[in-house]
Amino acid sequence: MPVLRWIRRNLIVIAGLLTLAYMILPNIVVMVFSFNKPNGRFNYAWQRFSLDAWKDPCGVADLCGSLSLSLQIAFWATLGATALGTAVAFALVRYRFRARGAISSLIFLPMAMPEVVMAASLLTLFLNMGAQLGFWTVLIAHLMFCLSFVVTAVKARVMSMDPRLEEAARDLYAGPVQTFVRVTLPIAAPGIAAGALLAFALSFDDFIITNFNAGSTVTFPMFVWGSAQRGTPVQINVIGTAMFIIAVTMVLVGQLIASRRKSNARN
Amino acid sequence: MTQQQTAGGDVRLVGISKTYGSFTAVQPLDLTVPQGSFFALLGASGCGKTTTLRMIAGLEEATTGTVYLGGKDITDLPPYKRPVNTVFQSYALFPHLDITENVAFGLRRRGIKSVKKQVDDMLELVQLGDFARRKPHQLSGGQQQRVAVARALINHPQVLLLDEPLGALDLKLRRQMQLELKRIQTEVGITFVHVTHDQEEAMTMADTVAVMNGGRVEQLGAPADLYENPRTTFVANFLGTSNLIAGEIVSTGEDLVVAAGGGKLTLPRERCSAPTTSGGRLLLGIRPEKISLAHADDADDIAAGCNRVTGRITDSSFIGVSTQYVVESPAGTALQVYEQNIERDSRLTPGAEVVLHWNPAHTFGLDAAQDIDAGATSVEDAE
Numbered sequence: 001m002p003v004l005r006w007i008r009r010n011l012i013v014i015a016g017l018l019t020l021a022y023m024i025l026p027n028i029v030v031m032v033f034s035f036n037k038p039n040g041r042f043n044y045a046w047q048r049f050s051l052d053a054w055k056d057p058c059g060v061a062d063l064c065g066s067l068s069l070s071l072q073i074a075f076w077a078t079l080g081a082t083a084l085g086t087a088v089a090f091a092l093v094r095y096r097f098r099a100r101g102a103i104s105s106l107i108f109l110p111m112a113m114p115e116v117v118m119a120a121s122l123l124t125l126f127l128n129m130g131a132q133l134g135f136w137t138v139l140i141a142h143l144m145f146c147l148s149f150v151v152t153a154v155k156a157r158v159m160s161m162d163p164r165l166e167e168a169a170r171d172l173y174a175g176p177v178q179t180f181v182r183v184t185l186p187i188a189a190p191g192i193a194a195g196a197l198l199a200f201a202l203s204f205d206d207f208i209i210t211n212f213n214a215g216s217t218v219t220f221p222m223f224v225w226g227s228a229q230r231g232t233p234v235q236i237n238v239i240g241t242a243m244f245i246i247a248v249t250m251v252l253v254g255q256l257i258a259s260r261r262k263s264n265a266r267n
Numbered sequence: 268m269t270q271q272q273t274a275g276g277d278v279r280l281v282g283i284s285k286t287y288g289s290f291t292a293v294q295p296l297d298l299t300v301p302q303g304s305f306f307a308l309l310g311a312s313g314c315g316k317t318t319t320l321r322m323i324a325g326l327e328e329a330t331t332g333t334v335y336l337g338g339k340d341i342t343d344l345p346p347y348k349r350p351v352n353t354v355f356q357s358y359a360l361f362p363h364l365d366i367t368e369n370v371a372f373g374l375r376r377r378g379i380k381s382v383k384k385q386v387d388d389m390l391e392l393v394q395l396g397d398f399a400r401r402k403p404h405q406l407s408g409g410q411q412q413r414v415a416v417a418r419a420l421i422n423h424p425q426v427l428l429l430d431e432p433l434g435a436l437d438l439k440l441r442r443q444m445q446l447e448l449k450r451i452q453t454e455v456g457i458t459f460v461h462v463t464h465d466q467e468e469a470m471t472m473a474d475t476v477a478v479m480n481g482g483r484v485e486q487l488g489a490p491a492d493l494y495e496n497p498r499t500t501f502v503a504n505f506l507g508t509s510n511l512i513a514g515e516i517v518s519t520g521e522d523l524v525v526a527a528g529g530g531k532l533t534l535p536r537e538r539c540s541a542p543t544t545s546g547g548r549l550l551l552g553i554r555p556e557k558i559s560l561a562h563a564d565d566a567d568d569i570a571a572g573c574n575r576v577t578g579r580i581t582d583s584s585f586i587g588v589s590t591q592y593v594v595e596s597p598a599g600t601a602l603q604v605y606e607q608n609i610e611r612d613s614r615l616t617p618g619a620e621v622v623l624h625w626n627p628a629h630t631f632g633l634d635a636a637q638d639i640d641a642g643a644t645s646v647e648d649a650e
Contacts, residue, residue: 175347
């Protein structure tokens with residue numbers, strides 16, 4: 001049975017490809033349907049190829065406004081959570097202080113809490129404080145849950161860092177600021193970058209907490225949800241595809257730079 | 268020379284100590300490291316040698332005392348303001364920078380722009396010119412070690428501190444690097460303070476060795492002096508091997524006569540660091556290589572005036588240049604004797620009755636109030 005033998009030899013490759021297909025297929029559907037020209041209001045069945053949506057991505061009312069709002073919130077939430085989270089991670093790893101253990105576990109709470117419960121509780125909190133729901137309440141909520149992920153990502157990196165490297169820097173005439181900028185930060189950078197990417201993705205993506213606390217403000221996920229009730233414009237697929245391509249390109253460029261740097265170092 | 272004297276200066280520690288809570292890592296300690304010398308702090312792990320070094324570097328704050336460098340009080344200066352650089356135990360090379368940038372780090376932090384020539388020269392000195400653009404992880408342990416030395420030396424510190432710099436290297440490479448470091452030190456003339464637990468390393472490299480134990484300096488001196496005239500049992504056992512024989516002084520004079528193991532042994536009075544009153548207890552020390560071994564049948568051929576101890580060989584091991592014997596005798600159950608393999612006596616096998624004899628001038632005397640085994644086991648711990 002040569003067929004069976006061939007399967008047995010290539011089982012790992014086959015399993016790998018199937019898994020990959022499972023993961024990528026939804027993305028491909030999104031991409032393919034961004035070139036569709038649907039007959040009705042719903043983009044659920046393939047009709048024929050068209051570039052209409054790509055030529056006019058903002059052609060649907062409010063879509064680009066919500067996208068821009070989501071990007072702004074994601075940007076500020078990422079920036080804030082990364083800065084705060086990095087500081088928290090360093091404090092937790094490098095310093096011994098009272099309640100350090102308690103804080104370390106409290107940081108995990110937002111990740112462990114069911115999102116919908118947290119969303120409702122946050123709304124209660126904002127309403128009781130008399131806060132105006134909108135951009136700021138969404139940003140505060142996003143900052144809060146992004147922080148946990150950043151702390152976790154950066155902490156893992158800082159824990160594996162040799163404190164002697166910073167001693168060496170101080171020994172070699174670098175003051176506290178120089179030591180942080182020249183040694184600590186570059187070495188912690190992969191952890192910080194991972195935390196920031198995670199924060200951005202989580203914030204941009206978030207629907208439940210945002211929906212509860214946005215008031216009349218509409219972010220991109222809320223827009224998609226809203227339009228799904230009335231009909232899905234092809235432009236949603238265009239935006240999704242564009243974001244996917246941008247992200248993949250960034251990863252590829254990053255890998256290219258890293259591998260080039262490695263081969264340079266070897267020569 | 269005069270120029271160097273004005274540029275450098277001695278390292279002087281006055282009453283320096285370090286305590287962590289209730290634990291005292293370094294007892295109040297006075298130490299002077301003369302400028303331009305190669306100074307070793309030798310001791311087992313936990314003896315306070317690294318803490319002492321880190322207090323000179325400024326990486327550890329002294330609990331009490333003052334650190335002087337060339338007459339200037341630097342106790343309160345942060346490490347980045349001290350003209351002192353360190354070679355760390357694990358090298359602590361910056362993993363994100365290539366070799367050139369690692370070596371240039373100190374120069375750049377002091378605002379020096381044109382570093383290329385200096386870096387190239389320094390890499391040449393440590394024979395790593397071809398590796399300038401590599402990252403630390405692409406180098407072998409020995410190469411990383413040399414980068415760490417270059418990175419510190421390029422700043423022309425007044426003192427270079429080395430914290431067990433060779434500990435991570437295998438034996439052969441360690442021997443090679445010892446000579447290398449010694450060569451560099453002679454070439455640049457900077458004061459080196461070297462922390463190590465390897466007594467052979469300390470004796471090979473340093474001009475002056477301070478043997479530390481339990482947060483104190485036990486004894487300080489030139490390697491040969493420490494080896495020949497240990498003043499404590501710790502130094503006698505930690506630095507090489509010593510046979511220590513307990514005895515009682517029976518007569519004093521130019522030479523001391525000591526009753527030990529059923530016989531009488533003599534030693535010059537000036538080689539005894541203990542009080543020498545008649546009837547007092549004493550520990551007699553003799554190094555294994557200073558003892559000669561004769562079969563009991565040849566006992567009559569031994570020259571008069573020698574110290575003699577009779578015993579029986581319990582173990583012998585042939586190690587090429589010499590044979591090491593363990594001898595059981597009334598004076599001690601496990602006396603060590605190293606015989607050079609010039610003419611081997613085939614009768615000297617385990618079980619043979621023998622006479623150990625040596626020149627009394629090679630005997631040293633120690634205070635019997637000490638632990639006879641101090642320092643003997645810690646050598647094995649540290650290895």
